[in-house]
């Protein structure tokens with residue numbers, strides 16, 4: 001298996017560098033992103049205020065194109081960038097009718113960004129929040145669809161791949177069949193984008209898809225994005241002046257919105273992450289890497305890892321599996337989740353030969369302690 005370690009010289013090749021096993025925290029950045037980071041600075045220094053029109057617009061266009069290619073979208077015009085998914089969620093909420101208390105339906109396994117904000121809004125009486133438990137996972141899709149049919153929420157938000165387990169939700173067809181056409185359907189794809197092949201073409205006219213650069217896209221914070229299906233959320237109340245960037249020279253008497261994804265834009269932001277994102281996407285193209293090749297590779301690395309765990313009798317906990325007993329990562333995410341009652345075994349693992357850097361991610365969740373393997377070792381499997 002080819003090693004890509006040399007492309008991550010600052011993170012993985014450095015003497016004494018930790019071997020990073022945290023599948024879904026900060027992904028190491030390939031070296032090409034360092035050059036991109038410098039380019040962003042240089043462009044700002046040279047173009048000053050004109051950088052937005054002269055260079056950043058082109059970087060954004062390129063970035064939207066990369067997202068559209070990876071999601072198999074018809075057009076990149078439906079893609080909008082933002083600093084984080086929280087910003088986009090708030091903008092989506094602001095599309096809901098203000099006359100009645102909007103109803104939001106979701107799962108109890110959504111990432112903190114969504115769940116904290118939604119719980120607080122529900123506490124304040126601003127929304128009605130209904131959460132469908134993900135467990136037992138075998139019946140989750142069915143229970144979610146039935147709840148959607150019964151409750152007819154204004155907005156439905158669910159992860160494509162759940163951050164706290166790696167299980168996935170793919171029953172988009174039955175979901176769409178059971179809900180009114182006007183419901184905003186938002187899929188949090190942060191753990192599916194570039195973690196596994198995603199073909200959004202069948203859902204592109206109906207479902208929003210959110211993700212970002214921090215994890216599998218390897219580009220860091222600040223470059224989250226959303227695919228916005230046409231005709232849904234035409235005039236978000238939470239709106240930034242960049243949404244009217246193309247028409248600022250005209251009189252601003254009426255508050256107009258572009259029809260494409262730019263209707264969800266915010267305000268002045270740091271575009272450096274977009275440069276990094278483009279550099280990493282181009283690097284993947286140059287290396288012949290895409291979501292499918294990375295996914296296959298991670299399966300092979302997981303096999304190596306599981307064999308090593310067994311040979312060394314590391315007892316790090318119970319590997320989560322699909323309801324039918326198959327390894328869930330085989331159709332779910334790129335990481336393995338081990339459930340353990342205690343973190344002490346994980347401490348022992350950190351000192352073992354398997355993890356010379358000794359940095360592992362431990363999640364204290366409802367399911368006990370979760371150990372999420374694999375991230376950096378994906379890139380240096382044969383070293």
Ligand SMILES: Cc1ncc(COP(=O)(O)O)c(C=O)c1O
Pocket residue numbers: 024083084085086087110111113159163188190191212214224
């Ligand atoms: C499923 C999921 N959604 C969203 C996020 C990020 O949320 P935000 O961009 O608001 O920080 C994460 C993790 O960073 C995540 O795991």
